[in-house]
Amino acid sequence: MPRLRIATTGAAPTTAVILGLVSSESSGIQPSADAVTGRWDGVQVNFGEEGGRLTYGSYLRLGALLDQQRLESDPPAHDELLFITIHQVYELWFKQVLHELTASRDAMLSGELWRAEHLLRRVHTIERTLIQQVDILETMTPQDFGEFRHRLSPASGFQSVQYREIEFLSGAKDPSFVKRFRGLTDTERARLEQRLEEPTLWDAFLAVLHAAGFGTTDEDQIRVALQTIAADRGRYAAAWELAEALVQHDELAAAWRARHVVMVERMIGTKPGTGGSSGAGYLRSRLDLRYYPLLWNLRTAL
Ligand code: HEM
């Protein structure tokens, strides 16, 4: 039962409060517990039975969320708010992607192939949004970025723990990234180490192949399994569709890396990165990464 309440006792809430732009804590306006029904703009509102205190802003913790954009520049550089907002939105989507990929992996391990595919398709949609979002950052010019870029060093996207978790969970485990991380908290280090230990999406897909009766102990056996599935999609429909969804995830991750590096070249040319790498040169060296090389090699054999 939704517990939305619009309080009509006393003064009507301001538009900013209703939109959640001002938290109810800071506005001093609290929904009253007994305001179960009321009229708002001539419309009868009746969303629940019991009195509740939940509001849009308190449910979404907007007081805390909208207080997290702290600029390093002083005087404030106009574009730094955009830079922080974009990165925070990325991290929120990374959190969601990890949630879905973890569940998709677990669904494969428990034989629920339809659910694994369903969740991967949701991830694809988020990944397309992540690629498109680069357009917004590109409305910032190199000159405007230059107003605050020098304040960011040695921080860098290289230190995004969730980004690396996604790579590890997808199948590209590389412990050297954990060693090279500077300034990790204990919790962050534990998260990365856990991701290095736990099964990847590829491991889970191999478990699906095994459950379908295929050998998976070496690459030759896996190649035979993939070719058999590809040659008889009617019989192995669920496994084939899952393989296609993994390829799509891989392709979208590669597309993000390609989009990111071109944006970086537009912003900073061939300058070294704030994280201490060569910059675009380092990022270009990551473009050929593929999570599922055997699924790509299969194409050549079809
Ligand atoms: C003005 C915009 C940006 C510039 C100029 C930029 C630049 C760079 C550079 C030069 C690196 C290499 C590491 C270093 O030495 O710093 C890097 C890495 C990275 N950046 Fe960005 N970046 C930008 C925006 C973003 C955004 C919006 C994200 C989204 C989270 C992001 C995520 C990453 C990640 C995850 C890495 C590590 C990639 C890897 O190791 O494969 N960057 N970035």
Ligand SMILES: N[C@@H](CC(=O)c1ccccc1NC=O)C(=O)O
């Ligand atoms: N590495 C970028 C700076 C940068 O983009 C950045 C800095 C701090 C936190 C996140 C960042 N985003 C991606 O690297 C640069 O060298 O300009």
